Amino acid sequence: MVNWIWLIMIVSSVMVAAFTGRMDAVTEAAFDGATTGVTVCFGLISVLVFWMGLMRIGEDAGLLSKLASLLGPLVRLLFPDVPRNHPAIGYIMSNMSANLLGLGNAATPMGIKAMQELQKLNPDKETATPAMCTLLAINTSSITLVPTTLIAIRMSYESANPAEIVGTTLAATAVATAAAILADRWYRRRSAKPPLHTGGSSAAGSNHSAALKGG
Amino acid sequence: MYQWITVISTWMIPALIAFIPLYAAFRKVPVYESFVDGAKDGFGTAVSLIPHLVGMMVAISMFRASGAMDAIVAVLEPLFAWMKVPGEVLPLGLLRPITGAGSLAYTTDLIKVYGPDSMIGRIASTIQGSTDTTLYVLTVYFGAVGIRRTKYALKVGLFSDLVGFLAAVFICLLVFG
Numbered sequence: 001m002v003n004w005i006w007l008i009m010i011v012s013s014v015m016v017a018a019f020t021g022r023m024d025a026v027t028e029a030a031f032d033g034a035t036t037g038v039t040v041c042f043g044l045i046s047v048l049v050f051w052m053g054l055m056r057i058g059e060d061a062g063l064l065s066k067l068a069s070l071l072g073p074l075v076r077l078l079f080p081d082v083p084r085n086h087p088a089i090g091y092i093m094s095n096m097s098a099n100l101l102g103l104g105n106a107a108t109p110m111g112i113k114a115m116q117e118l119q120k121l122n123p124d125k126e127t128a129t130p131a132m133c134t135l136l137a138i139n140t141s142s143i144t145l146v147p148t149t150l151i152a153i154r155m156s157y158e159s160a161n162p163a164e165i166v167g168t169t170l171a172a173t174a175v176a177t178a179a180a181i182l183a184d185r186w187y188r189r190r191s192a193k194p195p196l197h198t199g200g201s202s203a204a205g206s207n208h209s210a211a212l213k214g215g
Numbered sequence: 216m217y218q219w220i221t222v223i224s225t226w227m228i229p230a231l232i233a234f235i236p237l238y239a240a241f242r243k244v245p246v247y248e249s250f251v252d253g254a255k256d257g258f259g260t261a262v263s264l265i266p267h268l269v270g271m272m273v274a275i276s277m278f279r280a281s282g283a284m285d286a287i288v289a290v291l292e293p294l295f296a297w298m299k300v301p302g303e304v305l306p307l308g309l310l311r312p313i314t315g316a317g318s319l320a321y322t323t324d325l326i327k328v329y330g331p332d333s334m335i336g337r338i339a340s341t342i343q344g345s346t347d348t349t350l351y352v353l354t355v356y357f358g359a360v361g362i363r364r365t366k367y368a369l370k371v372g373l374f375s376d377l378v379g380f381l382a383a384v385f386i387c388l389l390v391f392g
Contacts, residue, residue, distance in 0.1 A: 001365065001369050001370065002353070002365055002369060005369070006270065006271070006274050009274040009275070009277070009278045009283075010273075010274050010277060010278075012278070012281075012283050013274075013277035013278045013280070013281035013283050014277075014281070016281045016282050016283040016286060017280075017281040017282065017283075019282075020281065020282040022280060022281055022282055025280045025281070026277050026280050026281045028280070029276040029277050029279065029280030029281075030273050030276065030277050031273075032276050033269070033272040033273035033274070033275060033276030033277065034269045034272065034273050036272045036276065036316075037265065037268035037269030037270070037271065037272035037273070038265055038268075038269060040268050040272070041261055041262065041264050041265045041268055042261075044261040044264065044355075045257065045258055045261040045262070047257075048256075048257035048258070048260050048261045049254045049257030049258055049261075050254065050257070051257070052253050052254055052256050052257040052260070053249075053250040053251065053252075053253045053254030053257070054231075054232065054235055054236075054250065054253070055253060056249050056250060056252055056253020056254070057235050057236055057239045057244060057246055057249045057250050057253065058235045058238075058239070059253070060239060060244045060249045061235070061238055061239035061242045061244045062242060063235065063238060063239070106228065106231075108355065109257070111352075111356055112260060112355070112356060112359045112360075115356050115357075115359055115360045116359065116360055118360075119360040119361075119362075125360075125361065125362075126361065126362060126363040126364055127362065127363070127364040127366065128357065128362045128364060128365050128366045128368055132356075132357075132362065132368070133365075133366055133367060133368040133371065135356070136352065136353060136356055136357075136368045136371070136372065137368070137371045137372065137375065139347060139352045139356065140312075140346065140347055140348075140349040140352045140353070140371075140372035140375060140376070141346055141347065141372075141375040141376075141379060142346060142347035144344060144345070147340070147343070147344030147345075149319070149344075150322070150340045150343055150344045153322070153323055153326060153331075153340075154326065154331040154336075154340060157326050157327060157330070157331045157336075158331070159331035159332050159336075160332050161332070162331070164337070165337055165340040165341050165344065167390070168337070168341045168383070168386045168387050168390055168391075169340070169341050169344040169345045169383075171382070171386045172341055172342075172344075172345035172346075172379055172382040172383040172386055173344070173345040173346065173379065175378060175379060175382035175386075176345060176346050176375045176376070176378055176379025176382060177375070179374060179375045179378035179379070180371055180372070180374070180375035183370070183371045183374050183375065184367075184371045187366075187367035187370070187371060191366065191367065
């Protein structure tokens, strides 16, 4: 699906630009986008190096397994196929808590560490496991208690009550997260069932991805 | 309440930075060596993300610059207008899952133009704060471990973005209306 979205975005951009006469802007945007990609990664270096170092101390001290056993029941409900005392659980927990507290730059390294731990349990290293999909679902909808950036922006434009959106944000994020978890559950259950008539469609799917890789 | 939460957020990171090594030292962990050992992985992880993020950012950037995004907004507008979604926030709903920086810039602009305490300003703030950038999260998390086949993860992420967007609009209309 990512292959398709990527292809559609690029091809449709060029086609639309042909109509709108923005071909120059599209060319410029392509290279600007590439620069942004590298800039974002460079920005991540310091954050990842620092947090991964700190998290290793926590792991060596046994803090992560302690966290895992403390808040285990909730995580076990969401990630039934991850073994009880696996370090992945500890990282998932820290990722979720960091998200909750709005510590965005700590949440990403912890999420990546959780992914790396989940990858160790993955029999097929190129295909996402259900646990990975659940972790992603939780992170894309990201429950946040305090949208700090937004409050700061509202303050700078002299809002009478900059924090008034905390409640609405919390409600909206709760709905989005619930939707993500339910959808994830639904797909997980559906993909766990033995395939009945998928022979044709999966063959077609692999043709598509092969064609994309070739192109 | 808000005061409390801001105090907690400002204290959280320094407290963690101090607490983790302190606890580890009590458990006889060589803290600095342990830190350096773990930190080594950070650089490689960040660098391995470059191809993924460059690929995504190029597509997103082209998509916005070409006017393709505006075309989709124009097509969708009547449908969302029928659901009482203000047309001004619709582009934000489309931007939010694909670019964090882009949607933040758009939100800031809406707040600047309509005012932070207008309905549009409030809805925009709520949308921006309530979900994360699905495409970025997917690219970074799966890119970091080399997953190619992402199965249903993108569908779930985009579905929750749509639900979150509509929830943000309706909750704001209900609370501030």
